[in-house]
Amino acid sequence: MLGVVAAALGGPEVLQVTELPEPEAGPGQVVVRVRAVCVHPADVASTTGEIPRGPVPTPFLPGWDIAGEVASVGPGPAEFGVGDRVVGMIPWYVTRGAPGGYAQFVAADADWLVRLPDELDFVSAATVPLNAQTAHQGLSLVSLAMLPKGSSILVTGASGGVGGFATQLAVQSGFRVTAQASDGDEQWVRGLGAHEVISRTADLSTVGPVSAVFDAVPVGEAASAAVEDRGVVVATRPTPPLVPDRGVRQELQLIHLDRELLADLVGQVAAGRLSTRVAVTMPLTEAADAHRRVLAGGLLGKLVLTVD
Structure with a gap:
């Protein structure tokens, strides 16, 4: 089978299309014939070594989120059958690229996967697991502050995958949402239900003060600067401590796989309740160019690699 490996640490040029052995499913596993794999900033960061717990020894396969069909089933009791449509998240923070999703076939633990409803295509499905779970879990950290219903929240990066889901889920949770959109993308973000949409160039110190920031x-x-004293800020990567200390609680949201949550979120997207x-x-074989496009920025939506 073909896979795309990071042969060394560096920029997109380190990604090489390589012939790899086709995997076999072990106990509790299935082999997924990958039809779509989402390209995340985390994938780009993995090739440069700028990830939590430090660089991964090369070679390795990037790729967290996959959608496809079950090609074979390992020994023992089976939850999935050959031909079942599935979507899932490889817990890359554990696998560290062995496996990764940039391949025609992936041996995946059944617990990484959920059934893919017929209403949702492979490409769209591949954009859901990492982004939507990160958004939901981050908002759960906000909820720990016991904010009253109707509290105000600022979401930065609402044009992006995580920020877009965070905006929608915050509205569902009863927050009053101010969402920061990329220039020219205000209509999309407004369509996610945000109560107010501001430009990415806005001075955030003039926003609010809000009870929480995602x-x-x-x-x-x-x-x-937008959050009130003793408010809460949830970030998706480590950020420096606030100076001065205003009693603001800072939380770091690092993804963890929650299969029940994933099934619910995929179902909401399939039903049209989340967008x-x-x-x-782009084809899987053009993964290096895909990373270049992600690095260049300006994409209004996710970039997804498709696999024949």
């Missing part, structure tokens, strides 16, 4: 970019201190979008698709 810093999906993250922008760090600039976003924190996602794809900016462009």
Whole structure:
């Protein structure tokens, strides 16, 4: 089978299309014939070594989120059958690229996967697991502050995958949402239900003060300037401590796989209760160019690699 491996640490040029042995399913596993794999900033960061717990020894396969069909089933009791449509998240923070999703076939633990409803196509489905779970789990950290219903929240990066889901889920949870959109993308973000949409160039110190910030970019201190004293800020990457200390609780949201949550979120997207979008698709063999496009920025939606 073909896979795309990071042969060394570096930029997109380190990604190489390589012939790899086709995997076999062990106990509790299935082999997924991958039809779509989402390209995340985390994938780009993995190739440069700028990830939690430090660089991964090369070679390795990037790729968290996959959608496809079950090609074979391992020994023992089976939850899935050959031909079942599935979507899932490889817990890359555990596998560290062995496996990763940039491949024609992936041996996946059944617990990484959920059934993919017929109403949702492979490409759109591949944009859901990492982004939507990160958004939901981050908002759960906000909820720990016991904020009353109707409290105000600022979401940075609402044009992005995580920020877009965070905006929708915050509205569902009863927050009053101010969402920061990329220039020219205000209509999309407004359509997610945000009560107010501001430009990415807005001075966030003039926003609010809000009870909470979901810093999906993250922008760090600039976003924190919008939160009230003793509020809460949730960031998706480590940010410096606030100076001065205003009693603001800072939380770091790092993804963890929650299969029940994933099934619910995929179901909501399939039913039209949550929206996602794809900016462009590219063949798996063009993964290096895909990373270049992600690094260049400006994509309104996710980039998804498709696999024949």
